[in-house]
Amino acid sequence: MDKPNTTGPTRMTRQRKVIMEALKHTTSHPTADEVYAIVRTKLPNISLATVYRNLVLLTEAGLASKLEMGGPPKRFDGRAATHCHIRCLSCGKVDDLTADPAIDLRPAMRALSGYEVTGHRLDIVGYCPRCKAQRDKAYKNNSGR
Amino acid sequence: MDKPNTTGPTRMTRQRKVIMEALKHTTSHPTADEVYAIVRTKLPNISLATVYRNLVLLTEAGLASKLEMGGPPKRFDGRAATHCHIRCLSCGKVDDLTADPAIDLRPAMRALSGYEVTGHRLDIVGYCPRCKAQRDKAYKNNSGR
DNA sequence: CTTGTAACTGATAACTGCTAGCATTAGGAA
DNA sequence: TTCCTAATGCTAGCAGTTATCAGTTACAAG
Numbered sequence: 001m002d003k004p005n006t007t008g009p010t011r012m013t014r015q016r017k018v019i020m021e022a023l024k025h026t027t028s029h030p031t032a033d034e035v036y037a038i039v040r041t042k043l044p045n046i047s048l049a050t051v052y053r054n055l056v057l058l059t060e061a062g063l064a065s066k067l068e069m070g071g072p073p074k075r076f077d078g079r080a081a082t083h084c085h086i087r088c089l090s091c092g093k094v095d096d097l098t099a100d101p102a103i104d105l106r107p108a109m110r111a112l113s114g115y116e117v118t119g120h121r122l123d124i125v126g127y128c129p130r131c132k133a134q135r136d137k138a139y140k141n142n143s144g145r
Numbered sequence: 146m147d148k149p150n151t152t153g154p155t156r157m158t159r160q161r162k163v164i165m166e167a168l169k170h171t172t173s174h175p176t177a178d179e180v181y182a183i184v185r186t187k188l189p190n191i192s193l194a195t196v197y198r199n200l201v202l203l204t205e206a207g208l209a210s211k212l213e214m215g216g217p218p219k220r221f222d223g224r225a226a227t228h229c230h231i232r233c234l235s236c237g238k239v240d241d242l243t244a245d246p247a248i249d250l251r252p253a254m255r256a257l258s259g260y261e262v263t264g265h266r267l268d269i270v271g272y273c274p275r276c277k278a279q280r281d282k283a284y285k286n287n288s289g290r
Numbered sequence: 291c292t293t294g295t296a297a298c299t300g301a302t303a304a305c306t307g308c309t310a311g312c313a314t315t316a317g318g319a320a
Numbered sequence: 321t322t323c324c325t326a327a328t329g330c331t332a333g334c335a336g337t338t339a340t341c342a343g344t345t346a347c348a349a350g
Contacts, residue, residue: 010297010346011297011298011345011346011347012346013297013299013345013346014345015298015299016298031336045300046299046300047299047301047302048300048337049299049301049337049338049339050298050299050300052336052337052338053298053299053338056338068213068215068216069213069214069266070213071213071219072217072307072308072335072336072337073335073336074216074336074337084253086257086260086262097253097256098256099252099253099255101248101249101250101251101252101253102248102249102252103246103247103267104246104247105269106246107244107246107247108229108242108244108246110244111242111243111244112231112269112271114273114274115231115271115274115277116271116272116277116280117231117269117271118234118270118271118272119270119271120267120268120269120270121214121269121270122248122266122267123265123267124262124264124265124266125262125263125264125265125266126257126260126262126263126264127260127261127263128259128260129259129260132259132260132261135261155317155326156316156318156326157317157318158317158326158327158328159316159317160328161327177307177308191328191329192329192330192331193308193329194308194309194310194328194329194331195328195329197307197308197309198328199327217306217307217336218306218307219307
């Protein structure tokens with residue numbers, strides 16, 4: 001199904017370069033559609049399919065990563081090194097966590113003999129400052145409930 | 146967008162009961178389609194939409210939980226209490242982790258002032274024993290590469 | 291520089307997983 | 321039993337993503 005594939009793409013096309021740039025220079029975690037919008041400012045004729053294909057290839061090559069939290073659409077991250085994210089339950093925004101929590105995986109690893117563990121992912125969910133403020137206000141208005 | 150809704154469903158229909166049973170009595174983490182297949186053995190005329198609707202309601206009511214790791218389709222879990230999962234990169238199977246890793250969220254929380262944190266989710270990825278064996282075999286055959 | 295060729299692209303059709311709309315059914319309080 | 325309306329089955333439709341394929345292009349070799 002998937003071998004230890006570390007080959008990645010072989011040719012550096014114009015499109016691929018622009019997509020890589022776009023990913024690298026955004027601190028947000030754009031969806032494929034957002035990446036499409038960004039690269040179209042440089043290459044107006046690029047196809048959405050090309051964006052999808054390259055996001056997959058770059059992810060497989062370890063040059064980007066795919067975030068699957070919070071349902072579709074998928075979001076992409078130019079930082080390949082795994083790090084922790086926080087997602088807002090209200091607006092769906094995903095932010096990086098600067099300070100990674102300390103995780104002791106040893107007890108889990110012991111329970112997982114037989115498995116080959118390749119990585120882990122810690123996601124925090126909650127409400128971003130903006131949405132938190134809105135909710136606080138709404139709750140105050142409904143306080144009779 | 147979403148208020149502190151804790152109401153949940155109000156009527157216990159035949160369909161809902163069967164879906165809850167199905168979720169409770171499976172240790173796997175079935176997709177909506179798999180739940181559909183299970184409940185159809187008891188209620189052949191049930192609609193797929195009903196399955197989806199009830200999975201959402203049960204999740205909102207805190208009687209089940211939704212797993213969003215590994216891309217579509219979503220998987221559901223009859224255990225509502227949050228716990229850690231391991232997902233196989235090859236076959237997509239999701240297993241429970243019996244021993245939860247210890248996570249120190251305090252450094253992260255400090256970086257997240259302004260946010261309202263409601264939860265977190267730790268997922269481990271890798272290869273299940275079955276797929277690991279297959280990969281090991283394949284690697285041996287290709288070892289000239 | 292030319293050539294060969296396989297990786298790549300753009301356009302678009304098709305697919306998957308899911309949800310909305312609506313007429314009909316049935317849980318359960320009175 | 322009656323009534324109200326939550327819930328259902330059916331199905332059309334949607335968003336996001338992937339497959340297909342003819343044409344294009346990066347780039348190694350000559």
